[in-house]
Structures are given as structure tokens and as C-alpha cells.
Amino acid sequence: MNKSGLALLASLCLFGSITRAQDAAAGEKTYKAKCASCHGQNAEGKPAMKAPAVKGKAADDIQKQITTSPKHSAVKNLTPAEVKDLAAYLATLK
């Protein structure tokens, strides 16, 4: 690969990791505000709420859960972007 190709690749990687960090930060806010009361401050789950750990859950799982489980009626209207951010945050807790 020539030099400019390498530079482009490097900047793409850099850009990718910055975006992911921002997603995770946004996801953490959403998680703490909307999920932590049942799933625990660190997504470790809360037996008292019968809520399992949700660390490392993927966006698809989250989307499916919040739209199908009656427990999630308060959070079913999260946007796909918010769900993606949540998944980015939960991935950091593994």
C-alpha cells in the first residue's frame, strides 16, 4: 500500500475509535437513566428486580428485549441510535 493509503487507513481507524468512545459515553448516560434501576449500576443484574446481567449485550438483543418484554414498556421507544450507544457502553463492561 502507498503512503497516502496508509494515512487514510490510519485516520479511519482513529476516527472509528473516537466515535465508539462517544457512543459508549452517550450509552452510559442512557443506561444510568433508564436501565440501571432494574439491571444494576454496572449491568450486573438485580435479583430483587428479577433482572439478569446485561453486560456485553448486543444491539440486536437489546432492541428485541425492549420491544417485546412487558418489563420494558417504559423504554421501548428508544431510537436505534440510542440502542446502538447502549450496546457500545455494555460492551465496555464485559
Ligand code: HEC
Ligand atoms: C422495570 C425494570 C427494568 C428496566 C427499567 C429495564 N429492564 Fe431489562 N429486563 C428486566 C427484566 C425483569 C428482565 C428479565 C426478562 C423479562 O422479564 O422480560 C430484563 C431483561 C433484559 C434483557 C435480556 C437479558 C437476557 O440475558 O436475556 C436485556 C438485554 C435488557 N433487559 C436490557 C435492558 C435495557 C438496555 C434497559 C434500559 C434501556 C432495560 N433493560 C431496562 C427489567 C428491566
